[in-house]
Amino acid sequence: MEKLIKGTTAYKIFAADRAQNKLSHSYLLHFADAKNLRAALKIFAAEFFGASGTLLSRILNESYTDLTVYPAAGGKISADGVSEIIEDCTLKPVEGDKKLYIITDFDSASALVQNKLLKTLEEPLQGVHFLLGVTTLAPVLDTVRSRVKLLEIPPFSADEILSALNRKGENGENAAAARSCNGVLGVAENMVSGGWFREIREAAREICFNTEVCNISRLAAKYGDTKYKKELLSEMQNVYFFALTEGGKLNTVLQKHTILFALEEISRANRDLKFNAFFQGLLYDFMLRVVKENDRWLKLQA
Numbered sequence: 001m002e003k004l005i006k007g008t009t010a011y012k013i014f015a016a017d018r019a020q021n022k023l024s025h026s027y028l029l030h031f032a033d034a035k036n037l038r039a040a041l042k043i044f045a046a047e048f049f050g051a052s053g054t055l056l057s058r059i060l061n062e063s064y065t066d067l068t069v070y071p072a073a074g075g076k077i078s079a080d081g082v083s084e085i086i087e088d089c090t091l092k093p094v095e096g097d098k099k100l101y102i103i104t105d106f107d108s109a110s111a112l113v114q115n116k117l118l119k120t121l122e123e124p125l126q127g128v129h130f131l132l133g134v135t136t137l138a139p140v141l142d143t144v145r146s147r148v149k150l151l152e153i154p155p156f157s158a159d160e161i162l163s164a165l166n167r168k169g170e171n172g173e174n175a176a177a178a179r180s181c182n183g184v185l186g187v188a189e190n191m192v193s194g195g196w197f198r199e200i201r202e203a204a205r206e207i208c209f210n211t212e213v214c215n216i217s218r219l220a221a222k223y224g225d226t227k228y229k230k231e232l233l234s235e236m237q238n239v240y241f242f243a244l245t246e247g248g249k250l251n252t253v254l255q256k257h258t259i260l261f262a263l264e265e266i267s268r269a270n271r272d273l274k275f276n277a278f279f280q281g282l283l284y285d286f287m288l289r290v291v292k293e294n295d296r297w298l299k300l301q302a
Helices: 002-006 009-019 037-049 053-060 079-088 111-122 158-168 174-180 185-193 196-209 213-223 229-245 256-274 279-301
Strands: 026-031 067-070 099-103 128-134 149-153
Touching: 002 037, 002 158, 009 037, 009 149, 026 037, 037 053, 037 067, 037 099, 037 128, 067 079, 079 099, 079 111, 158 174, 158 185, 174 185, 174 196, 174 229, 196 213, 196 229, 213 279, 229 256, 256 279
Parallel strands: 026 128, 026 149, 067 099, 099 128
Antiparallel strands: none
């Protein structure tokens, strides 16, 4: 995780600000990995304090006096909690010459809470800095965004994710998880730690390999109530990409034009899913269109 974060442009910008003694009063880190957001923010905090050794351990353990990580793990942001932070800002640093306040999951903060912080973000006291962490920018008020320096970490490549997973330990699912996680390490970690990912892979293959109309209702009913809808669509996409680029079983049952058509249909299915489409019906329609498209190409070649 640390190697991934330190290789990002966002981290390098932050490190350069510190090296040049040009740290902004407030930063907003946009990182789509909900599982690892808190850990990523603490990696930035270690850079902020130039930490190593014991100090680094204290920062990572959230036991350094001049670092506040809010809310507590598993907690929620509240107006009272933010008021306490604003009040605490008036106190001098205890162990050094500057203080850092991390507010993680800031995208869950209400408009009231965000507005309460505006003045403090724009004009904090000398030596006081803020680092806000979000997985999405949409809920962040424009008035907040205008007062912070934005740092964005884009999705990692599949190779970067795979290397990170392999550093934690070899696993037969690592490569598939790296391809299926959409560049989010936390998603990949969840995949390799649970047997559900193997089930998703098997479901994707069964759906993609199907070329018979008579099987569509059964498969839609079988997989329509999965909790991992996005992951299933993502793995279906990977199955089709594999068929196009490296060959495989699909090449023996589906035409190339059908596979290209199916990839477009998956994109449409993902869009529909964002609008809460009924997933069983979505799968049914997807498979029906793909099977009909494949039959059409077979007839053209006959």
